[in-house]
Amino acid sequence: MGRTGQGTRRHTRVATALIEHLRSTQENGVGMRPVDSPLTTREWEVLDRLCAGATVDGIAAELVLATETVRSHLKNTMRKLGVHSHQEHVYALLELARREGVERVFVHAFLDGRDTPP
DSSP, X not given: OHHHHHHHHHXXXXXXXXXXXXXXXXXXXXXXXXXXXXXXXXXXXHHHHHHTTOOHHHHHHHHTOOHHHHHHHHHHHHHHTTOOSOHHHHHHHHHHHHHTTOOOOOOOOOOOSTTSOO
16 A cells, blocks of 8 residues: 555656646747636637737737637636736736836736726
8 A cells, every 4th residue: 555655656746747847848838728727728829829929909810709809808817817906916017027128018907897986
């Protein structure tokens, strides 16, 4: 019985090393997916293209979707991942841009109404 536990630990270490290797071989993580994700395949495709620098219009053209459909996928992604209009997200975005050497940042906010009084 002890050997089974050792074998499982060894397989876990090998699997973890393989996953880390695969992550390091992907450009910007494009195409990599968590095993269990709340996002649909299409939402991941939109995110991959967005992370690669594509515009909403460019993503729509490439995936043969309406621009509003791409925006809908982005809104659904933010909702599923619990992203709301918290100012910490803007600060994190600005910090990431600073670290990456981005000099000009433009934010197009999708507000859900929870940031304003009733």
